[in-house]
Each structure stands twice: as C-alpha cells, then as structure tokens.
Amino acid sequence: MNKFLLITALLCYASINNATAQVINDPIGARSTAMGGITTTLSDLWSTNNNQAGLGFVEDLSAGLYYENRFLLKETSYKAGAFVLPTKTGAFGVSVASFGFTEFMETRAGLSYGLKFSEKFAVGVQMNYLRTSLTQEFGSKNSVTGAVGLIGKLSNEITLGAHIYNPTRSKLAEYDNERIPTVMKLGLDYRFSDKLIFALETEKDIDFDPVVKFGIEYRIIDILYIRGGISNNPTSSAFGFGLIMKNFILEASSSFHQTLGMTPGISLIYKKSDSKSSNKVKTDF
Numbered sequence: 001m002n003k004f005l006l007i008t009a010l011l012c013y014a015s016i017n018n019a020t021a022q023v024i025n026d027p028i029g030a031r032s033t034a035m036g037g038i039t040t041t042l043s044d045l046w047s048t049n050n051n052q053a054g055l056g057f058v059e060d061l062s063a064g065l066y067y068e069n070r071f072l073l074k075e076t077s078y079k080a081g082a083f084v085l086p087t088k089t090g091a092f093g094v095s096v097a098s099f100g101f102t103e104f105m106e107t108r109a110g111l112s113y114g115l116k117f118s119e120k121f122a123v124g125v126q127m128n129y130l131r132t133s134l135t136q137e138f139g140s141k142n143s144v145t146g147a148v149g150l151i152g153k154l155s156n157e158i159t160l161g162a163h164i165y166n167p168t169r170s171k172l173a174e175y176d177n178e179r180i181p182t183v184m185k186l187g188l189d190y191r192f193s194d195k196l197i198f199a200l201e202t203e204k205d206i207d208f209d210p211v212v213k214f215g216i217e218y219r220i221i222d223i224l225y226i227r228g229g230i231s232n233n234p235t236s237s238a239f240g241f242g243l244i245m246k247n248f249i250l251e252a253s254s255s256f257h258q259t260l261g262m263t264p265g266i267s268l269i270y271k272k273s274d275s276k277s278s279n280k281v282k283t284d285f
Helices: 003-016 029-035 051-055 275-278
Strands: 061-069 079-085 090-101 105-116 119-136 140-153 156-163 172-173 185-189 196-206 213-220 224-231 234-246 249-256 262-271
Touching: 029 249, 029 262, 051 090, 051 105, 051 119, 051 140, 051 156, 090 119, 090 234, 140 172, 172 185
Parallel strands: none
Antiparallel strands: 061 079, 061 262, 079 090, 090 105, 105 119, 119 140, 140 156, 156 185, 185 196, 196 213, 213 224, 224 234, 234 249, 249 262
8 A cells, every 4th residue: 555645544543533643542452442442440461551550450460462453454553562560569560552654653662550559449650652753754753751540449349440641741742832642531330240341431632522432341151251342433333352261361352443444453461370369250350
C-alpha cells in the first residue's frame, strides 16, 4: 500500500476515534479488548498500562506479550509487552508498546507501581517515555508523561475504578501548542459470582465527546473464560476467550469497528504461582 495513503489512513483513524495521534494510549491485552475496552476495574498483568492501581492486587510474578493486527493491516499492528514484580504491599510494573510502521511509529515505555492500602483499596502511578516518528521530513518528537489510578472494592460484589492518563497536559510539540491527550476513565463492575462479571465504563478525552463501554466475562469452567463487549462513539463490538494452562494463560480477542473493520488480538501470559495461590479460584487473572 502507498505510504502516503497509509499515513492518511492513520490520521483518519485518529479522527474517527476522537483522538490525536496518541494511539499508544489504547488498552493492551486481549482480555480488555474482548470486553469492549474495559480497563479501570480489572487487576491483572495488563494493569501496568491500563490502570496501575490494579497492580496492588496482583500477587504473582508475571510477564506477557500482546499483538493486535489492527484492521488486518500489518502497517497498523499494535505490539506490547509487560512484566510485574510483586512486593509485600503492591507490585512494580514495566510495559512497552509500539504502533505503526517505519514512516509513522509511536513507541512508549512505562514504569509503574501499584500500592495496596487494604484488601479493598489500591492506588497506582506510572511514568511514561513517548516517542513519535513521522517520516524523515518531519522527524521525531520525544516526551514524558504520567498516569494515576485507583481501585476501590465497595463490597464483595461491586468494584469502582478510576484512571487519568497525562494529568499534567504534557506537550507533544511546540507547533500549534499540540499536547498529549488527557484521558479520564471511570468504571464500575458487578460480580454476580466467581463466574460472572458485568462491567460499565466511561472514557473522556477532555477535547472530545465521552465513550461508554459495556463488558462481560463469564467463566464456563475453571480454565476457560468467554468475554464480550460493546462501546459507542464510534460503535464497536468485541468478543474473545481466555484459557488457563497451568502457568500460562492464552487470551484471544476480535473487535469490529463500524467504519474500519475487524481487529484480531492475542495475548500470552506467564505466571509464576506458588502451589497455594495456584489452587485458589480467582475472578482476575
């Protein structure tokens, strides 16, 4: 495909999705994408990027890779990796991600920490290094930004999550005072049992209209989960599954954008669990 057309398509994608070129802030992990982009109330490996407060509830050393073939084009592929190191009061996380191809590339590296204050409340912070490259003529821009989140378990059934990306409104470029998007999220999930979760989330870029998401996760058997989700502005639907294989977890997702088409994704996670924790049934990975 012509490189000019590809760059034009990427800019159109940003416009259609009410975002600037900072696609790199999108959720990572096939679990979240299969649930329509739900991130704020989930506690798992991908909390390193999605809501760092979730790291406060992660108990196992874990690492994983995620690949998303966005709109079935290799030039718009989204690749990410994460690592979590638990501590007595929370966990450290490292995440990296990249989007695009040689003529348009976004890269992010982040260091995060989630602190658990009690069995029901945790907060998290992250520092990100961002690099955006757009052809040799335009060159590259580097910037630093952060994120902060919290998760509160209001009861055994209800969990509340909140997250802000780039609360400092860091600048991307001097031209036209272009800034990295500031995105706020607020989510709530209801756990009917150890098998079933319903989640609702709203996302608001301060420069655009809000997005509302709804997701569901159901554990068919101890090792198999199925998931689905929808979101608006623009309308998108998704589904997927998670399969637990001893110390490995395989996750797959497929989402459909009303304008741009299909996006399949896949995650592979390794968890180093002790015998006690591995025998416990958990609603979160």
